[in-house]
Amino acid sequence: MTANGIASIGECMLELSGQAGPNWRMGFAGDTFNTLWALHALSPERPATYVSAFGDDPFSRDQIGFFAQNGIGIGNSPVIAGARPGLYAITLTGAERAFTYWRSDAAARQLASDPVALEKSLENQALVYFSGITLAILDNAARKILLAAIATARSTGSLVAFDPNYRPRLWQSRETAQAAILEALAVADIALPTFPDEQMLFADETPQATAERLGKLVGEVVVKNGEQPALIAMNGEAQTVEAVHVATPVDTTGAGDSFNGGYLAARLAGHAPADAARRAHKVAAAVVQVRGALAPFETLRAAFDS
Numbered sequence: 001m002t003a004n005g006i007a008s009i010g011e012c013m014l015e016l017s018g019q020a021g022p023n024w025r026m027g028f029a030g031d032t033f034n035t036l037w038a039l040h041a042l043s044p045e046r047p048a049t050y051v052s053a054f055g056d057d058p059f060s061r062d063q064i065g066f067f068a069q070n071g072i073g074i075g076n077s078p079v080i081a082g083a084r085p086g087l088y089a090i091t092l093t094g095a096e097r098a099f100t101y102w103r104s105d106a107a108a109r110q111l112a113s114d115p116v117a118l119e120k121s122l123e124n125q126a127l128v129y130f131s132g133i134t135l136a137i138l139d140n141a142a143r144k145i146l147l148a149a150i151a152t153a154r155s156t157g158s159l160v161a162f163d164p165n166y167r168p169r170l171w172q173s174r175e176t177a178q179a180a181i182l183e184a185l186a187v188a189d190i191a192l193p194t195f196p197d198e199q200m201l202f203a204d205e206t207p208q209a210t211a212e213r214l215g216k217l218v219g220e221v222v223v224k225n226g227e228q229p230a231l232i233a234m235n236g237e238a239q240t241v242e243a244v245h246v247a248t249p250v251d252t253t254g255a256g257d258s259f260n261g262g263y264l265a266a267r268l269a270g271h272a273p274a275d276a277a278r279r280a281h282k283v284a285a286a287v288v289q290v291r292g293a294l295a296p297f298e299t300l301r302a303a304f305d306s
């Protein structure tokens with residue numbers, strides 16, 4: 001059987017976005033889910049699986065129902081009695097987002113609790129995607145199980161993409177994050193970092209320094225940098241691709257994740273890296289103009305094809 005699917009591994013939370021007070025709007029989001037959402041919008045012919053662990057409370061059931069309504073399955077992800085999803089709220093200063101989390105006992109922390117189920121969820125995938133947030137919510141033993149399952153999928157032909165997405169609050173120490181992220185890069189074919197994260201974590205002085213450092217570890221690297229150009233490093237060659245100018249961004253939550261979804265969908269469809277990054281910028285520019293991390297499929301498709 002040809003591997004045709006797309007799997008993304010991590011934590012999808014309940015999301016509060018919009019305005020504080022009685023007008024909060026509740027959705028579902030999380031970096032790896034946001035990327036899968038865009039990927040699925042842009043590659044609808046590929047079976048899409050969100051690999052995580054879920055609870056059995058009404059919110060977990062709603063979340064799984066929301067995925068299903070939108071054509072996204074959960075593979076062999078465990079559903080754990082008594083567990084529940086995490087929650088985060090977005091507060092904005094202008095369009096720049098900050099997050100408050102309630103997630104320390106979320107079901108997703110058990111996503112590697114059944115190694116056999118995890119490996120099964122990663123079978124027959126053309127693409128396996130995960131992030132530094134996926135690593136940050138796991139303990140050491142669970143991280144090892146996850147990376148082993150990803151390495152197995154890669155050895156059977158899956159392309160592996162990884163966004164380090166550094167969230168200092170989720171890690172015990174910067175050194176732990178550095179070590180785990182380097183281990184993840186060792187099993188990745190495509191790395192999709194954001195420059196300010198890499199600057200914080202590895203003290204890179206410029207996006208070029210990030211691209212050079214990661215280019216020695218991974219064959220294909222795209223460094224995002226907000227409204228600044230993205231930098232592609234592939235096989236020792238560097239290219240820059242200008243972002244789209246957005247006059248009035250509303251909420252930058254999910255911009256990087258949606259960029260990744262656009263980039264990977266384009267690469268899976270056979271577009272060259274620079275063309276993929278141009279499409280990804282357009283997708284991300286559409287996402288910064290909506291509140292919350294997810295934009296409607298039609299909005300994403302129109303941006304990708306424009």
Ligand SMILES: Nc1ncnc2c1ncn2[C@@H]1O[C@H](COP(=O)(O)OP(=O)(O)O)[C@@H](O)[C@H]1O
Pocket residue numbers: 194195224225226227230243244245246249252253254255256257259280281282284285288
């Ligand atoms: N203000 C902006 N105007 C236009 N595009 C933006 C803006 N902010 C982000 N983007 C788009 O989103 C992508 C990712 O944004 P970035 O801020 O680097 O990532 P993250 O959301 O991971 O912090 C950028 O490469 C760009 O395409």
Ligand SMILES: O=C(O)C(=O)C[C@H](O)[C@H](O)COP(=O)(O)O
Pocket residue numbers: 029030031032034088099133165167252253254255256257258293
């Ligand atoms: O922080 C987390 O754990 C989340 O997953 C919440 C957000 O949905 C993403 O962080 C958004 O990611 P950006 O694309 O970088 O804006």
